[in-house]
Amino acid sequence: MHRWTRWPLRITASVAALLLFDQAVYAGQFLAGTFPALHTHRENATFAGIAVLVAGAAAALVRWPGRGPVWPLFAFLGLFGLIAAQIALGFLRILALHIPLGVLIILGGLLLAAWSWRYRPAGEPS
Numbered sequence: 001m002h003r004w005t006r007w008p009l010r011i012t013a014s015v016a017a018l019l020l021f022d023q024a025v026y027a028g029q030f031l032a033g034t035f036p037a038l039h040t041h042r043e044n045a046t047f048a049g050i051a052v053l054v055a056g057a058a059a060a061l062v063r064w065p066g067r068g069p070v071w072p073l074f075a076f077l078g079l080f081g082l083i084a085a086q087i088a089l090g091f092l093r094i095l096a097l098h099i100p101l102g103v104l105i106i107l108g109g110l111l112l113a114a115w116s117w118r119y120r121p122a123g124e125p126s
């Protein structure tokens with residue numbers, strides 16, 4: 001078991017979760033009348049997507065060589081797919097789907113980050 005493989009995932013998943021959470025902050029600032037926040041919201045979406053992909057690569061390390069579960073890799077890839085759809089919905093201004101999907105994406109990112117900190121391989125003492 002390679003215990004070191006958990007640290008890249010913990011760090012990258014936490015950064016991704018923070019960037020995803022920031023999306024709600026920037027959207028709120030825009031809705032409150034700070035119109036330049038929309039540009040920040042758009043740019044941060046790109047960085048959040050990249051961070052999720054990097055976390056997916058870190059999840060691959062948990063699996064190979066770490067011998068951990070493979071599902072986090074697929075979860076991060078799925079989250080990236082949702083982010084791509086989210087970006088498209090935002091540019092199309094389909095807010096009836098963009099906003100609830102954003103909430104789902106933030107929740108998914110937070111849950112994956114929390115899991116990364118709680119993960120212990122089977123048979124390892126806590």
